[in-house]
Amino acid sequence: MLSLYRPGHSLWHRLPAGPKTTLVTLIVLSVCLLPVTWTGAATAAAIAVACYLIPGMGLSELGRQLFAVRWLIAVTALGQFLFLGPERAVANTTRISAALVIGALIVLSTSATALLNALERGLKPLQWCGVDRQRVALLLVVTFTMVPVLARLAGEVRQAQQARGGRVSLRYFATPFLILALKHADSLGDALSARGVR
Numbered sequence: 169m170l171s172l173y174r175p176g177h178s179l180w181h182r183l184p185a186g187p188k189t190t191l192v193t194l195i196v197l198s199v200c201l202l203p204v205t206w207t208g209a210a211t212a213a214a215i216a217v218a219c220y221l222i223p224g225m226g227l228s229e230l231g232r233q234l235f236a237v238r239w240l241i242a243v244t245a246l247g248q249f250l251f252l253g254p255e256r257a258v259a260n261t262t263r264i265s266a267a268l269v270i271g272a273l274i275v276l277s278t279s280a281t282a283l284l285n286a287l288e289r290g291l292k293p294l295q296w297c298g299v300d301r302q303r304v305a306l307l308l309v310v311t312f313t314m315v316p317v318l319a320r321l322a323g324e325v326r327q328a329q330q331a332r333g334g335r336v337s338l339r340y341f342a343t344p345f346l347i348l349a350l351k352h353a354d355s356l357g358d359a360l361s362a363r364g365v366r
Contacts, residue, residue, distance in 0.1 A: 174229075174276050176224075176225070176277065177224070178223045178225050178277065179222075179224055180223050180224075180225060180273050180276070180277035181277045183277075184286070185278045185283050185285065185286035186289060188273075188274065188277070188278065189274055189278075189283070189286055192270060192274050195215065195219065195270055196267045196270050196271050198215075199212050199215055199216075199266045199267050199270065200263060200267055202259075203259070204256050204259040204260060204263075205255060205259055206258070206259065208262075209258050209259040209261075209263070210262075212259075212262045212263045212265075212266040212267075213262055213266060215266060215270070216230065216265070216266040216270055217230065219269075219270050219273060220269070225273065225277070229276070233268070233272050233276075234265065234269060236319045236320075237265065237268050237269075239322075240268075241261060241264075241265050244260070244261045244264055244265075245257055245261040248261055317352065318349060321345060321348045321349060321352065322341075322345055324348070325341060325344050325345045326341070328344070329341065329344075
């Protein structure tokens with residue numbers, strides 16, 4: 169499994185995986201519950217900046233995370249602007265963007281193994297009703313890492329097209345991107361099968 173973990177010494181890196189996941193989840197929920205106003209948008213942006221700046225991850229890392237989801241931000245902003253107007257469009261787009269980059273702190277500052285172990289411990293109470301906590305935890309970890317992996321694959325396709333002088337076109341982008349995504353899914357499935365996951 170591809171890990172997005174980046175070694176470091178920030179406060180996020182020093183926090184244990186379980187409490188960190190709980191804290192980040194609560195922060196993301198608070199961002200999502202902010203009012204859909206200019207003030208709510210400014211508050212969401214300030215929380216995202218504080219989550220990267222104060223614990224020591226740095227604003228350059230925040231910039232990288234925003235750049236990785238730039239197309240999602242653009243599509244969200246355009247759709248909201250057309251149907252809801254400028255204030256709600258900015259507020260909703262800012263809240264969604266803040267939630268994404270804050271959520272990314274979990275996989276950036278926690279190794280896949282530590283995250284998997286923390287999720288397994290957190291799911292232990294569900295074991296009494298027949299839930300396979302190991303499989304559920306593995307599914308959640310794979311889900312956490314999948315969006316950035318797909319963003320990286322999309323970037324690789326665009327770079328390859330630009331190197332060949334290709335024009336920007338959804339039709340010419342979709343086929344190689346889908347092939348790479350399916351190859352990654354096959355590789356991931358083979359790796360999971362080799363480890364006995366069915």
